[in-house]
Amino acid sequence: MNSPVKKTDKDALADMPLVAHLIELRTRLLRIVVVWLLVFAGLFYFANDLYTFISAPLRVFLPEGTSMIATEVASPFLTPFKLALISALFLAMPFVLHQFWSFIAPGLYKHEKRLAMPLLVSSILLFYAGMAFAYFVVFPLVFGFFTSVTPTGVAVMTDINKYLDFVLTLFLAFGLAFEIPIATVLLVLTGAVSVEKLKQSRAYVVVGCFVIGMVLTPPDVISQTLLALPMWLLYEVGIIFSRFVKPRPAETDETSE
Template sequence: MSSFQKPDHDELAGTEQPFVAHLMELRDRLLRAVIAIAVCFGALAVYPGPGALYDLLAAPLVAHLPAGTTMIATNVIAPFFVPVKITLMAGFMLALPVVLYQAWAFIAPGLYSHEKRLVLPLVVSSTLLFFAGVAFCYFFVFGQVFKFIQSFAPKSITAAPDIEAYLGFVMNMFIAFGAAFEVPVVVVVLARMGIVPVEKLREWRGYFIVGAFVIAAIITPPDIVSQLALAIPMCLLYEVGLLAATYLGRGAVKPAAGEEAAEP
C-alpha cells in the first residue's frame, strides 16, 4: 500500500469551514497577490521604467536586425501600451513567489500532513524552474531562433518587426518554456502522490519523447531550432523528474503495520 494513502483516522475531520468563509479567504488571498503584483509593477515602472524594460526584451531581436533597422509600431497607442504590458508581465513574474505562496496557503488547510510537507518544496521548485525556463528562452533560444530566421531572409527584404507582434511572440515563448521546465515537478507529484508509479513513468518514456516533439511543433514557431530547443530540454527534464521521484520515494515513510492491515 502506498505510504501516502489516507489514514484510518481522518486528521481533517472537524476542520471544515462554511462556504462563505472559503470565499472570504479566497478574496483575501487574491487581494494580497494583486497587491504584490501592483507593488512590483510600481517599482519597475519607476526603475528601470517601461521603455527600458522593452528595450531589454527586444535586445535579442534587435541584435540580429540589419544595421540601422528598428522595430515599428503600427498602432497609434502601441508605443505607450506595449511597454506598460511588458512592465505588468515583469511585475507578475517578480511577484510570482508571493502569488504561489498565497495559492498554497489557501489550499493548505485541506491537505493532510504528508501533503503539506510536499507542497511547499514544490512551490519553491516550480518558481525556480519557471524562471529557469524563461531565462533559457531569453538568453539562448531567442538568439538562435532570430539568427536562423534572418539567415533565410531575402536580401531584397528589410525586416521591421511590429512591437505588438513581438510582444505576443515573446509571451507565448516565455509561457511555453516556463511550463516545459515544470516537467520534473509534474513527474514527482504523479509518483509521490501514488497516481502513477515510477516504473510506469519509465515505461512511458518513449511516448513522452514523441509527445514532447509534437508539443514543440505545435507551440513554437515553424522552425527547427526553436522546436529542438523546447523538445530536448523537456526530454532531459523528464529524466531529471524520474531520478528525483526515485530518490524521494526511497525516503518515504513506510506505512505502519496497522495501516497495512487495514488495506483490503
C-alpha cells in the first residue's frame, strides 16, 4: 500500500481557494493597520517635537528675524499630526514587510526563502539609510543653496505644510534610491536579467544616476555628485551580491520544504 504523499507549502497554497487567500490578506492588512495606529498613538504626543527635528535643516539657514509660517488655520495641528502618522508608518515598516513576506512565503522556492529574510532586513536598513542620507547630507545642501540665492528684499518664510510635503518627497525618493542593491538582486533572482547583463549596462546606469541626481538636487555639481556616487556604488554592491543568487528555474518542478 502506497503511503500518502506529503504536500508541500506550495501544494497547500495551490489548493487554497481564492476566498481563503483574500481572507488571509485581509487579516494581515488589519494587523498592519492596528500596529500602525498603536505606533502612531505613541508618537502623537511628540508630534511637535518631531516637526521641530524635521524642520531643523531649514531653520538653521533662515535669516535672522524670520521663521516658518502656517498659512492655513488648521496647519499648526494637522501638519504635526500628518508627520506623526507617516513617521509611525516608517517605524512600523519592519512589521509591515514581515506581514507581506509571510503572505507570499508559501509560494516561494526553498532557495528563495533562504534569501528572502536577508533581503527583507537589508531593504529596511537601506531605506532607513537613504532617509538618513537625505536628512544629514542632502537637506543642508538643498536648503543652504535655496536660501543663498534668495533675491534681495525677499524674506524666506516657508509654510510648514509645504515644507513637510517637500521633505517627505525627498525622504521617499532617497529611501527608494538606496534600494538599488535589492532591485538588482531581485532582477537576477527572477531571471529577468543576468549578472553579465548588469555589468554591460554599467555605463548607462552611471549616466542615469547623474541624471537622477540632477533632477532631485539643486543645480550644482557637488550635491548632484553626492547623490549619484552612492547610487552607482550601491549598483555595484548589487552586482556583487547578485553573483551568489540562483535564478528562478524556468520550470516549476522544484518544490519548497
